[in-house]
Amino acid sequence: MSTSGTALIRYPRLKELHQAIQLCAVLSEAAGEPQCMALMGVTGAGKSTVARTYAQAFPRTETNHGARIPVVYLETPSPATIKSVAATALRQLGDPRAASGTLWSMDARLVHYLRECQVRLVIMDDFHHLFDEESQRALGTVSNWLKVLIKESNVPFLVVGLEDKIRLILGANPQLARLFALRETLEPLAWDPGRxxxxxxxxxxxxxxxxxxxxxxxxxxxxxxxxxxxxxxxxxxxxxxxxxxxxxxxxxxxxxxxxxxxxxxxxxxxxxxxxxxxxxxxxxxxxxxxxxxxxxxxxxxxxxxxxxxxxxxxxxxxxxx
Ligand SMILES: Nc1ncnc2c1ncn2[C@@H]1O[C@H](COP(=O)(O)OP(=O)(O)OP(=O)(O)O)[C@@H](O)[C@H]1O
Ligand SMILES: [Mg+2]
Structure with a gap:
């Protein structure tokens, strides 16, 4: 597996985070309701690499009963609107007409595909795109839509992005925040002569x-x-x-x-x-x-x-x- 021309380095924290992500899917099944997780950190910390390589370990397969997509990885579009996010997710799920139809029909297709493809985890990278830089506020309508989607589909989500923005997005929507009880930060590697x-x-x-x-x-x-x-x-x-x-x-x-x-x-x-x-x-x-x-x-x-x-x-x- 390569990341921008160099091999993946499996350092301990990367392995630990892969296990934490796995646990999120396992706990969701055990609890019968989605246990979502936020993976946060500064730019360059290696968050996307953790998330992408996790998804790559669970590739899409074709069966007699249609596609199986255990893990869906998507990059949150910018600007993030309900429509742009829904279309991106539908495209990743293989919907040939991902961007077409009313919002209502896109939603219905999304829930349908998530179920049909037996998706166990959706990863939304660059989740901080749900924070609007101009108004310095979280995009409330998109956050609310996401909360409903998670509840309706019953699939856990992993959101990945810049720590301060993710905290603001979740802080602005307590109901969404409640779904994201699991939080992990990918810190830079430390250098402490005392340790x-x-x-x-x-x-x-x-x-x-x-x-x-x-x-x-x-x-x-x-x-x-x-x-x-x-x-x-x-x-x-x-x-x-x-x-x-x-x-x-x-x-x-x-x-x-x-x-x-x-x-x-x-x-x-x-x-x-x-x-x-x-x-x-x-x-x-x-x-x-x-x-x-x-x-x-x-x-x-x-x-x-x-x-x-x-x-x-x-x-x-x-x-x-
Ligand atoms: N485990 C790793 N092995 C090899 N290269 C890595 C690893 N983790 C990160 N990199 C490299 O470091 C760079 C930054 O990593 P990455 O894009 O995952 O960071 P990020 O935290 O998602 O940053 P941003 O917030 O800017 O999106 C990339 O070029 C990536 O290839
Ligand atoms: Mg990234």
């Missing part, structure tokens, strides 16, 4: 990322220092790490087709010329000298804090290549 397990997890992720990108970091710096600088540059946001390494590979290979490593000079160039804008305000951490201080770390997840995996000595944890 050696965070360093180990980050080291492991970077190791996989280097393999996915196909070029390792050079040996110009001790490994621990490389990792610290990478974390400072990216805030531990998975998408920023991958983006930085992918671009560095492109730059390294453009300069030298047989490049064998990603060097500090290349990382510095990519950071300053291609990445600094979205990651500002930050000094280039790939310049020689002390590592510039990073912005405050994202709050550690309670579960991670409780877990005690810090048994390995620090030097051992960080020396893995």
């Amino acid at each position: 050696v397990e965070t360093l180990a997890a980050f080291a492991k992720f970077v190791q996989y990322a280097e393999q996915a990108v196909g070029l390792p970091l050079s040996e110009e710096l001790p490994r621990a220092e490389w990792l610290h600088r990478l974390h400072t540059a990216t805030g531990g946001v998975v998408g920023h790490i991958l983006n930085l390494l992918r671009q560095a590979r492109a730059v390294a290979q453009a300069a030298e087709p047989n490049a064998t490593h990603l060097t500090l000079a290349v990382l510095s160039l990519v950071f300053r010329q291609r990445l600094q804008e979205p990651l500002r305000p930050q000094a280039d951490p790939f310049q020689p000298g002390p590592v510039p201080s990073a912005p405050p770390a994202a709050p550690a997840r309670a579960a991670e804090r409780k877990r005690d995996t810090g048994r390995q000595p620090l030097t051992e944890v960080l020396s893995t290549r």
